[in-house]
Amino acid sequence: MSEPDLSVRLGSLRLANPLIAASGCFGYGVEYADVVDLSLLGGVAVKGLFLKERQGHPPERIVETPAGMLNAIGLQGIGVHRFIKEKLPELRDRRATVIVNICGSTLDEYVELARILSDAEGVAALELNISCPNIKEGGITFGCSLNGTFEVVSAVKKVTRLPVIPKLTPNVTDVASFARASEEAGADAVSLVNTFLAMAIDIETRRPVLSNIVGGLSGPAIRPIAVRMVYECRRAVKIPVIGMGGIASARDAIEFLIAGATAVQVGTANFVDPFIWTKLLDGIREYLERHGIAHVSALTGTIDTTSREKQWISS
């Protein structure tokens, strides 16, 4: 058998493989250029960008918890204009497939960001951050309302030809309904999950560990919940689902693909092992060969629930 084909399609966007560096966990990509060949990744989702620079929250910004971590960075960032001027050229030179994660406080800001980035050379897709749990004024207000999700996706779709991928929050009762609202608004794919709203307290001082009091939980601790949510969304929509949440090995990535993901994002595990990418690719390739699967996309959604389907799972 020849080498399995790892390429995947997200609407009009073709990725060399299903591995994407998750936004907020990979800086602007250029920070990792010395340790990772960025062109080997399916995509690089850069840190969430607002129109303007943002300072972010004061420290402490992270704390480790069992098999995971909380973060409340507060979207510190250089703003879209400096990104285009200072970071995008190097990403282009390194042949990275760049997915720009954008955040706004208002609908107009998302539209403006989409316009600006559509004119920039070297942007492959837009990921709409409507799910950051750590800032009050940001897109979470869109991401927690079905109407808001529909409105922001359709408004952005009107002004760009780039594939539009809303990133969904798990902090809602029914994620699948938000995937459906995204699809109805014309989204090319959805990505999920962002982090779970959580907190940690120092019992000696009785103070919250994070300056923001609450933060988002990521890492292996959340993986089974994320897998379930990807599974639910896959059943709800026809557009591709990008799965993430605690992936730390090829096994974990494959689990998401089987649950229904077309591609996956890896975040926290990249902090632990910045050299993880080739290990993940090798592991996925080995699995496909062992199972005689010629194309990785043939794995998507192949979960076998024969005679196990439970009535309560939402349709």
Added chain:
Amino acid sequence: MPVDVEARVIRNTRLSPDYNVIALAAPEIAAVTAPGQFVMVKLGRGSVPLLRRPFSVFEVLRTGDRVDGISLLSKRVGVTTDMLFEAVEGDVVSCLGPLGRPFEPVDPPAEAWMVAGGVGLAPFATLTEALRARATAATLFYGARSGGELFYLDWFESRGVRLVLSTEDGSIGDHGRVTMPLERHLRAATGSDTTVYACGPEPMLEAVARVAAKYGRPSQVSVERVMGCGLGGCYSCVIPVRNGREGHHYVRSCIGGPVFAGDEIVWD
């Protein structure tokens, strides 16, 4: 360019019930480490602890001309440092490095005054070697809670470093904080061109930066913030750095530091 080395424990020396020095076979890192740089360390393959932890490279270990590895000076404060304390010869410790902006050693006739608080001694062995190579006169102001927590005094003395010791319980040297003898010496040292280097708890760094500035000396301080990745990916280890007259912006201490000029940091 940092590398990830599965480093074998060569030996683990317990200095006290809390402190140990662990020698690791990581010649690839040792060969390119600049003074004050750090490694991100992970023990075990499991998810607890999940994240790596930053440690200054303590010694670069050599046999003759051959570079054997690095050592880390560790104090037990949590899961990873407990595991480092308990590690035995042959265990494997994953080390990613070397990372971060190093100290800039001064050349003669300038002098280097190093100020260490507790486990903040860690980056000063590599700095001492760099200063020796330049024949720069070096002094170590070294403070700890008690005399039993002052380590490696012979190591520094045998390399020509003048020692000025202080303890909070007064058991050795000055009774009190390390900044007391530092200020006394700065006041007395008229005419000498001195750069102050510091590593230790942040309140100590702030005090050192202030007293150095008071006597018109430049300072370089090595900070330790809660760090997620060590490569600039997560934006968790930020420290406020002066920006214009009033303002500040957050700089990632993993790639913008851990060494900063003492007067560029906005102390809380």
